Amino acid sequence: MxxxxxxxxxxxxxxxxxxxxxxxxxxxxxxxxxxxxxxxTAGPTPPTTGAWLELAVEADVEAVEAVSEILGRxxxxxxxxxxxxxxxxxxLGARLDQARPAIVRAYVPARDIASAxxxxxxxxAALGHLQAFGLRPIGELRTRLVDEADWADAWKxxxxxxxxxxHLVIRPTWRRHRAADGDVVIDLDPGMAFGTGLHxxxxxxxxxxxxxxxxxxLVGGRVLDVGCGSGILSIAAARLGARRVSGLDIDPIAIExxxxxxxxxxxxxxxxxxxxxxxxxxxxxxLVVANLIASVLVALAGPLRDEVRPGGLVLxxxxxxxxxxxxxxxxEGVGLAVVERTVEGEWVALAxxxxxxR
Numbered sequence: 001m002x003x004x005x006x007x008x009x010x011x012x013x014x015x016x017x018x019x020x021x022x023x024x025x026x027x028x029x030x031x032x033x034x035x036x037x038x039x040x041t042a043g044p045t046p047p048t049t050g051a052w053l054e055l056a057v058e059a060d061v062e063a064v065e066a067v068s069e070i071l072g073r074x075x076x077x078x079x080x081x082x083x084x085x086x087x088x089x090x091x092l093g094a095r096l097d098q099a100r101p102a103i104v105r106a107y108v109p110a111r112d113i114a115s116a117x118x119x120x121x122x123x124x125a126a127l128g129h130l131q132a133f134g135l136r137p138i139g140e141l142r143t144r145l146v147d148e149a150d151w152a153d154a155w156k157x158x159x160x161x162x163x164x165x166x167h168l169v170i171r172p173t174w175r176r177h178r179a180a181d182g183d184v185v186i187d188l189d190p191g192m193a194f195g196t197g198l199h200x201x202x203x204x205x206x207x208x209x210x211x212x213x214x215x216x217x218l219v220g221g222r223v224l225d226v227g228c229g230s231g232i233l234s235i236a237a238a239r240l241g242a243r244r245v246s247g248l249d250i251d252p253i254a255i256e257x258x259x260x261x262x263x264x265x266x267x268x269x270x271x272x273x274x275x276x277x278x279x280x281x282x283x284x285x286x287l288v289v290a291n292l293i294a295s296v297l298v299a300l301a302g303p304l305r306d307e308v309r310p311g312g313l314v315l316x317x318x319x320x321x322x323x324x325x326x327x328x329x330x331x332e333g334v335g336l337a338v339v340e341r342t343v344e345g346e347w348v349a350l351a352x353x354x355x356x357x358r
Contacts, residue, residue: 051109051110051111051146051147052107052108052109052110052145052146052147053107053108053109053110053116053117053119053120053143053144053145053146054105054106054107054143054144054145054146055071055074055075055105055106055107055108055120055123055141055142055143056103056104056105056141056142056143056144057071057103057104057127057138057139057140057141057142058101058102058103058104058137058138058139059101059102059103059104059137059138059139060101060102060137060138061101061102061345063130063137063138064081064102064104066130066133067104067127067130067138068081068104070123070126070127070130071104071105071106071123072106073122073123073126074106074108074119074120074122074123075106075107075108075119076109078106079104079105079106080104080105080106081102081103081104081105082102082103082104082105083102084099084100084101084102101137101139106123107146108120110145120141120143123141124141127141159172159175160172160175161175161176161177164203164206164207165206165207165210165211166182166210167182167183167184167210168184168186168206168210168236169183169184169185169186170186170188170232171185171186171187171188172188172189173187173188173189173264174189184236184239184240185239186232186235186236186239186265187261187264187265188230188232188235188261188264189230189257189260189261189264200344200345200347201291201317201318201347201349202232202233202291202317203344204317204342204344204347204348204349205233205289205291205315205317205349206232206233206236207342207349208289208315208317208340208342208349208351209233209236209237209240209287209289209315210236210240211340211351212287212313212315212351213240213241217286217287217313218237218240218241218242218286218287219241219242220241220242220243221241221242221243221285221286221287222242222243222244222245222246222283222285222286222287223237223238223242223244223245223246223285223286223287223288223289224245224246224248224280224282224285224287224288224289224307224308225237225245225246225247225248225273225289226248226278226288226289226290226292226300226304226307227248227249227254227290227291227292228247228248228249228254228255228258228273229249229254229257229258229291230254230257230258230261231247231254231257231258231259231260231261231262231271231273232261233289233291234247234258234262234271234273235261235262235265235267235271237287237289238262238265238267238270238271239265239267242270242287243270244270244272245270245271245272246272246273246274246280246282246285247271247272247273247274248273248274248276248277248278248280249273249275249276250275250276250277251275252275254273255273255274255275258271258273259271259273278300278303278304278306278307279303279306279307280307282307284306284307284308284309284310284312285307285308285309285312286308286309286312286313287308287312287313287314287315288304288307288308288312288313288314288315289314289315290304290314290315290316290317290318291316291317291318292316292317292318293318293319294318294319294320294323294324294326294327295323296318297316297318297319297327297330297331298326298327298330301327301330301331301333301334301336302334304316304336305331305334305335305336305354308354309354310354310355310356310357311353311354311356311357312353312354313339313351313352313353313354314331314336314351314352314353314354315349315350315351316331316349316350316351316352317347317348317349317350318347319347319348319349319350320346320347320348321343321346321347321348324341324348324350327350328350328352331350331352335354335355335356336352336353336354336355337352337353337354337355338350338351338352339351339352339353
Protein backbone atom coordinates (compact mmCIF):
# COMPACT_ATOMS: atom_id res chain seq x y z
CA MET A 1 0.00 0.00 0.00
CA UNK A 2 1.38 3.40 -0.81
CA UNK A 3 2.32 5.15 2.38
CA UNK A 4 1.51 8.72 3.26
CA UNK A 5 4.75 10.65 3.73
CA UNK A 6 5.35 11.33 7.40
CA UNK A 7 8.14 11.96 9.82
CA UNK A 8 9.49 8.64 10.93
CA UNK A 9 12.45 6.87 12.42
CA UNK A 10 14.74 5.92 9.52
CA UNK A 11 13.99 2.22 9.15
CA UNK A 12 15.11 -0.50 6.84
CA UNK A 13 12.78 0.07 3.95
CA UNK A 14 11.29 3.52 4.38
CA UNK A 15 8.97 4.16 1.45
CA UNK A 16 7.36 0.78 0.82
CA UNK A 17 5.41 -1.75 2.80
CA UNK A 18 8.26 -4.23 2.77
CA UNK A 19 10.45 -1.16 3.14
CA UNK A 20 13.91 -1.94 1.87
CA UNK A 21 16.94 0.08 0.79
CA UNK A 22 19.78 -1.92 -0.75
CA UNK A 23 22.88 -1.56 -2.85
CA UNK A 24 20.74 -2.41 -5.89
CA UNK A 25 18.73 0.74 -5.29
CA UNK A 26 21.80 2.80 -6.11
CA UNK A 27 21.95 1.06 -9.47
CA UNK A 28 18.30 1.96 -9.95
CA UNK A 29 19.01 5.62 -9.19
CA UNK A 30 21.86 5.72 -11.68
CA UNK A 31 19.90 3.99 -14.41
CA UNK A 32 16.68 5.91 -13.86
CA UNK A 33 18.56 9.20 -14.03
CA UNK A 34 20.37 8.77 -17.33
CA UNK A 35 18.32 11.43 -19.08
CA UNK A 36 16.23 10.94 -22.18
CA UNK A 37 15.20 7.34 -22.80
CA UNK A 38 13.99 5.66 -25.95
CA UNK A 39 10.24 5.16 -26.21
CA UNK A 40 9.25 1.60 -25.25
CA THR A 41 8.09 -0.65 -28.06
CA ALA A 42 4.97 -1.69 -26.14
CA GLY A 43 3.57 0.91 -23.79
CA PRO A 44 0.93 0.63 -21.06
CA THR A 45 -2.68 0.25 -22.13
CA PRO A 46 -4.37 3.68 -21.91
CA PRO A 47 -6.86 3.80 -19.03
CA THR A 48 -10.36 5.13 -19.52
CA THR A 49 -11.42 5.97 -15.98
CA GLY A 50 -10.32 5.52 -12.38
CA ALA A 51 -8.53 7.36 -9.61
CA TRP A 52 -5.23 5.46 -9.69
CA LEU A 53 -3.03 3.69 -12.20
CA GLU A 54 -1.37 0.66 -10.62
CA LEU A 55 2.13 -0.19 -11.86
CA ALA A 56 3.25 -3.75 -11.11
CA VAL A 57 6.53 -5.51 -11.90
CA GLU A 58 7.71 -9.01 -10.99
CA ALA A 59 11.31 -8.94 -9.79
CA ASP A 60 13.82 -11.40 -8.43
CA VAL A 61 15.01 -10.73 -4.87
CA GLU A 62 18.24 -9.16 -6.14
CA ALA A 63 16.33 -6.65 -8.27
CA VAL A 64 13.47 -5.72 -5.93
CA GLU A 65 15.07 -2.64 -4.45
CA ALA A 66 16.22 -1.19 -7.75
CA VAL A 67 12.73 -1.70 -9.19
CA SER A 68 11.22 -0.09 -6.08
CA GLU A 69 13.49 2.91 -6.54
CA ILE A 70 12.39 3.36 -10.16
CA LEU A 71 8.66 3.02 -9.49
CA GLY A 72 9.01 5.27 -6.46
CA ARG A 73 10.28 8.06 -8.68
CA UNK A 74 6.89 8.34 -10.42
CA UNK A 75 4.61 7.33 -7.53
CA UNK A 76 4.38 10.03 -4.85
CA UNK A 77 2.99 7.60 -2.27
CA UNK A 78 5.90 5.16 -2.47
CA UNK A 79 5.91 1.48 -3.38
CA UNK A 80 4.87 -1.83 -1.89
CA UNK A 81 6.62 -5.18 -2.21
CA UNK A 82 4.56 -8.35 -2.24
CA UNK A 83 6.82 -11.35 -1.62
CA UNK A 84 5.90 -14.73 -3.08
CA UNK A 85 4.16 -17.06 -0.64
CA UNK A 86 3.50 -20.77 -0.42
CA UNK A 87 0.09 -21.56 1.05
CA UNK A 88 0.08 -23.75 4.17
CA UNK A 89 -2.48 -24.78 6.78
CA UNK A 90 -5.05 -25.71 4.10
CA UNK A 91 -4.77 -22.29 2.53
CA LEU A 92 -5.34 -20.33 5.74
CA GLY A 93 -1.69 -19.40 6.20
CA ALA A 94 1.43 -18.80 4.16
CA ARG A 95 5.19 -18.85 4.31
CA LEU A 96 7.68 -17.00 2.16
CA ASP A 97 8.90 -18.67 -1.02
CA GLN A 98 12.18 -16.91 -1.77
CA ALA A 99 12.73 -18.95 -4.94
CA ARG A 100 9.92 -17.10 -6.70
CA PRO A 101 9.85 -13.43 -7.73
CA ALA A 102 8.21 -10.73 -5.66
CA ILE A 103 5.79 -8.17 -7.09
CA VAL A 104 6.62 -4.49 -6.72
CA ARG A 105 3.61 -2.19 -6.96
CA ALA A 106 3.14 1.57 -7.11
CA TYR A 107 0.13 3.80 -7.64
CA VAL A 108 0.07 6.92 -9.81
CA PRO A 109 -2.83 9.41 -9.67
CA ALA A 110 -4.83 8.83 -12.87
CA ARG A 111 -7.37 11.62 -12.97
CA ASP A 112 -4.97 13.26 -15.44
CA ILE A 113 -4.66 10.28 -17.77
CA ALA A 114 -1.97 11.78 -19.98
CA SER A 115 0.22 12.51 -16.97
CA ALA A 116 -0.30 9.00 -15.58
CA UNK A 117 0.70 7.45 -18.90
CA UNK A 118 3.82 9.58 -19.10
CA UNK A 119 4.81 8.38 -15.63
CA UNK A 120 4.23 4.75 -16.64
CA UNK A 121 6.31 5.12 -19.81
CA UNK A 122 9.11 6.81 -17.88
CA UNK A 123 9.17 3.92 -15.42
CA UNK A 124 9.02 1.35 -18.23
CA ALA A 125 11.96 2.89 -20.05
CA ALA A 126 14.06 3.00 -16.88
CA LEU A 127 13.18 -0.64 -16.17
CA GLY A 128 14.48 -1.51 -19.63
CA HIS A 129 17.84 -0.02 -18.71
CA LEU A 130 17.79 -1.94 -15.44
CA GLN A 131 17.20 -5.20 -17.31
CA ALA A 132 20.19 -4.39 -19.51
CA PHE A 133 22.25 -3.77 -16.36
CA GLY A 134 22.24 -7.52 -15.82
CA LEU A 135 20.28 -7.98 -12.60
CA ARG A 136 18.36 -11.21 -12.30
CA PRO A 137 14.93 -11.45 -13.96
CA ILE A 138 12.69 -8.39 -14.08
CA GLY A 139 9.24 -8.84 -15.61
CA GLU A 140 7.30 -6.53 -17.88
CA LEU A 141 5.53 -3.50 -16.43
CA ARG A 142 1.82 -4.25 -15.99
CA THR A 143 -0.78 -1.54 -15.47
CA ARG A 144 -4.40 -1.45 -14.38
CA LEU A 145 -6.87 1.15 -13.23
CA VAL A 146 -7.96 1.12 -9.60
CA ASP A 147 -10.91 3.08 -8.27
CA GLU A 148 -10.51 5.12 -5.09
CA ALA A 149 -12.56 2.70 -2.98
CA ASP A 150 -10.72 -0.36 -4.33
CA TRP A 151 -7.32 1.30 -3.83
CA ALA A 152 -8.02 1.94 -0.16
CA ASP A 153 -8.26 -1.81 0.52
CA ALA A 154 -6.20 -3.27 -2.35
CA TRP A 155 -3.06 -3.61 -0.21
CA LYS A 156 -4.84 -5.99 2.17
CA UNK A 157 -4.68 -8.80 -0.38
CA UNK A 158 -0.89 -8.83 -0.04
CA UNK A 159 -0.81 -9.74 3.66
CA UNK A 160 -1.54 -13.39 4.50
CA UNK A 161 -1.40 -15.05 7.90
CA UNK A 162 2.29 -15.63 8.60
CA UNK A 163 4.17 -17.99 10.90
CA UNK A 164 7.42 -16.57 12.24
CA UNK A 165 9.86 -18.40 14.48
CA UNK A 166 8.55 -21.40 16.42
CA HIS A 167 5.26 -20.10 17.79
CA LEU A 168 4.50 -16.59 16.56
CA VAL A 169 1.59 -16.12 14.15
CA ILE A 170 0.85 -12.73 12.58
CA ARG A 171 -2.83 -12.58 11.66
CA PRO A 172 -4.08 -9.55 9.71
CA THR A 173 -7.41 -8.64 11.24
CA TRP A 174 -9.27 -9.39 8.00
CA ARG A 175 -7.90 -12.97 7.77
CA ARG A 176 -9.10 -16.21 9.39
CA HIS A 177 -6.71 -18.47 11.26
CA ARG A 178 -7.11 -21.82 12.98
CA ALA A 179 -4.68 -21.64 15.89
CA ALA A 180 -2.59 -24.70 16.72
CA ASP A 181 -1.44 -25.65 20.21
CA GLY A 182 1.26 -23.26 21.33
CA ASP A 183 0.50 -20.56 18.77
CA VAL A 184 1.11 -17.02 19.98
CA VAL A 185 -1.25 -15.04 17.75
CA ILE A 186 -0.78 -11.33 17.06
CA ASP A 187 -3.81 -9.64 15.49
CA LEU A 188 -2.48 -6.83 13.35
CA ASP A 189 -3.78 -4.00 11.21
CA PRO A 190 -0.68 -2.04 10.14
CA GLY A 191 -2.67 0.76 8.51
CA MET A 192 -0.22 3.47 7.46
CA ALA A 193 2.55 2.40 9.86
CA PHE A 194 5.61 0.25 9.21
CA GLY A 195 5.75 -3.29 10.55
CA THR A 196 3.77 -6.19 9.10
CA GLY A 197 6.13 -9.14 9.51
CA LEU A 198 6.75 -9.29 5.75
CA HIS A 199 10.15 -7.64 5.87
CA UNK A 200 13.22 -9.65 6.94
CA UNK A 201 14.24 -7.03 9.51
CA UNK A 202 10.90 -7.37 11.30
CA UNK A 203 11.05 -11.16 11.19
CA UNK A 204 14.58 -11.16 12.58
CA UNK A 205 13.45 -8.98 15.48
CA UNK A 206 10.45 -11.19 16.18
CA UNK A 207 12.64 -14.29 16.19
CA UNK A 208 15.14 -12.59 18.52
CA UNK A 209 12.36 -11.59 20.93
CA UNK A 210 11.05 -15.16 20.90
CA UNK A 211 14.56 -16.48 21.59
CA UNK A 212 14.97 -14.07 24.52
CA UNK A 213 11.64 -15.26 25.90
CA UNK A 214 12.73 -18.90 25.56
CA UNK A 215 15.81 -18.07 27.68
CA UNK A 216 13.56 -16.58 30.36
CA UNK A 217 14.71 -13.00 29.77
CA LEU A 218 11.27 -11.58 29.07
CA VAL A 219 8.90 -12.86 31.74
CA GLY A 220 7.97 -10.04 34.08
CA GLY A 221 10.43 -7.67 32.38
CA ARG A 222 10.19 -4.20 30.91
CA VAL A 223 10.79 -3.62 27.18
CA LEU A 224 11.46 -0.50 25.10
CA ASP A 225 10.51 -0.62 21.40
CA VAL A 226 12.43 2.16 19.62
CA GLY A 227 10.65 3.08 16.38
CA CYS A 228 7.56 1.04 17.25
CA GLY A 229 5.77 1.42 13.88
CA SER A 230 2.66 -0.77 13.86
CA GLY A 231 3.44 -2.08 17.35
CA ILE A 232 4.11 -5.60 16.12
CA LEU A 233 7.30 -6.00 18.19
CA SER A 234 5.71 -4.45 21.28
CA ILE A 235 2.78 -6.86 21.04
CA ALA A 236 5.08 -9.85 20.52
CA ALA A 237 7.09 -8.91 23.62
CA ALA A 238 3.93 -8.57 25.71
CA ARG A 239 2.45 -11.80 24.36
CA LEU A 240 5.70 -13.61 25.22
CA GLY A 241 5.73 -12.46 28.83
CA ALA A 242 6.92 -8.87 29.17
CA ARG A 243 5.17 -7.12 32.04
CA ARG A 244 5.39 -3.65 30.51
CA VAL A 245 6.28 -2.41 27.01
CA SER A 246 6.97 1.20 26.06
CA GLY A 247 6.81 2.13 22.38
CA LEU A 248 8.59 5.20 21.07
CA ASP A 249 8.32 6.74 17.60
CA ILE A 250 8.64 10.20 16.07
CA ASP A 251 5.79 9.43 13.65
CA PRO A 252 2.34 10.14 15.16
CA ILE A 253 0.78 7.66 12.71
CA ALA A 254 2.93 4.93 14.26
CA ILE A 255 1.77 5.82 17.75
CA GLU A 256 -1.87 5.65 16.65
CA UNK A 257 -1.25 2.27 15.00
CA UNK A 258 0.60 0.83 18.01
CA UNK A 259 -2.13 1.85 20.45
CA UNK A 260 -4.89 0.61 18.13
CA UNK A 261 -3.19 -2.77 17.71
CA UNK A 262 -2.61 -2.99 21.47
CA UNK A 263 -6.37 -2.59 21.90
CA UNK A 264 -7.04 -5.27 19.28
CA UNK A 265 -4.84 -7.65 21.24
CA UNK A 266 -6.29 -6.65 24.64
CA UNK A 267 -2.92 -5.36 25.82
CA UNK A 268 -3.71 -1.72 26.60
CA UNK A 269 -2.67 -2.14 30.24
CA UNK A 270 0.75 -3.51 29.31
CA UNK A 271 1.65 -1.48 26.21
CA UNK A 272 2.04 2.28 26.12
CA UNK A 273 3.36 4.37 23.25
CA UNK A 274 4.22 8.00 22.82
CA UNK A 275 5.64 10.31 20.20
CA UNK A 276 9.26 11.19 20.86
CA UNK A 277 12.90 10.16 20.65
CA UNK A 278 15.68 8.99 22.95
CA UNK A 279 16.25 9.38 25.82
CA UNK A 280 12.97 7.84 26.93
CA UNK A 281 13.09 9.44 30.37
CA UNK A 282 12.24 6.09 32.00
CA UNK A 283 14.31 3.80 34.25
CA UNK A 284 16.56 1.34 32.37
CA UNK A 285 14.75 -1.51 30.63
CA UNK A 286 15.45 -5.24 30.67
CA LEU A 287 15.25 -5.41 26.87
CA VAL A 288 15.49 -2.76 24.15
CA VAL A 289 14.43 -3.46 20.55
CA ALA A 290 15.55 -1.15 17.73
CA ASN A 291 14.58 -2.09 14.16
CA LEU A 292 16.10 0.91 12.38
CA ILE A 293 19.01 1.21 9.91
CA ALA A 294 22.76 0.86 10.38
CA SER A 295 23.67 4.55 10.37
CA VAL A 296 21.02 5.35 12.97
CA LEU A 297 22.03 2.41 15.14
CA VAL A 298 25.63 3.65 15.08
CA ALA A 299 24.54 7.18 16.02
CA LEU A 300 22.29 5.86 18.81
CA ALA A 301 24.72 3.30 20.25
CA GLY A 302 25.31 5.33 23.41
CA PRO A 303 21.65 6.29 24.00
CA LEU A 304 20.55 2.69 23.40
CA ARG A 305 23.06 1.47 25.99
CA ASP A 306 21.74 4.01 28.48
CA GLU A 307 18.20 2.68 28.02
CA VAL A 308 19.06 -0.90 29.03
CA ARG A 309 20.04 -2.06 32.51
CA PRO A 310 23.46 -3.65 33.15
CA GLY A 311 23.18 -7.25 31.99
CA GLY A 312 20.18 -6.38 29.82
CA LEU A 313 19.87 -6.95 26.09
CA VAL A 314 19.65 -4.69 23.04
CA LEU A 315 18.17 -6.32 19.91
CA UNK A 316 19.12 -4.35 16.80
CA UNK A 317 17.94 -5.04 13.25
CA UNK A 318 17.83 -3.27 9.89
CA UNK A 319 21.54 -3.91 9.27
CA UNK A 320 23.02 -4.85 5.91
CA UNK A 321 25.76 -7.46 6.11
CA UNK A 322 28.30 -4.96 4.78
CA UNK A 323 27.44 -2.56 7.65
CA UNK A 324 27.42 -5.20 10.39
CA UNK A 325 31.02 -4.64 11.49
CA UNK A 326 30.40 -0.90 11.79
CA UNK A 327 27.36 -1.38 14.01
CA UNK A 328 29.07 -4.06 16.10
CA UNK A 329 32.10 -1.81 16.64
CA UNK A 330 29.88 1.09 17.73
CA UNK A 331 28.08 -1.14 20.20
CA GLU A 332 31.27 -2.66 21.58
CA GLY A 333 32.72 0.84 21.94
CA VAL A 334 29.99 1.88 24.37
CA GLY A 335 29.93 -1.32 26.40
CA LEU A 336 27.36 -3.37 24.49
CA ALA A 337 28.92 -6.78 23.86
CA VAL A 338 27.52 -8.53 20.78
CA VAL A 339 26.52 -12.02 21.90
CA GLU A 340 24.53 -13.28 18.91
CA ARG A 341 23.88 -12.54 15.26
CA THR A 342 21.12 -13.85 13.01
CA VAL A 343 20.92 -13.48 9.25
CA GLU A 344 18.22 -13.55 6.59
CA GLY A 345 19.41 -12.84 3.08
CA GLU A 346 21.50 -9.65 3.21
CA TRP A 347 19.99 -8.54 6.52
CA VAL A 348 21.54 -9.02 9.96
CA ALA A 349 20.18 -8.67 13.48
CA LEU A 350 22.48 -8.34 16.49
CA ALA A 351 21.85 -9.14 20.14
CA UNK A 352 24.13 -7.10 22.39
CA UNK A 353 24.34 -7.31 26.17
CA UNK A 354 25.23 -4.33 28.35
CA UNK A 355 28.28 -4.99 30.46
CA UNK A 356 27.76 -5.45 34.18
CA UNK A 357 25.08 -7.18 36.20
CA ARG A 358 21.92 -6.14 38.00
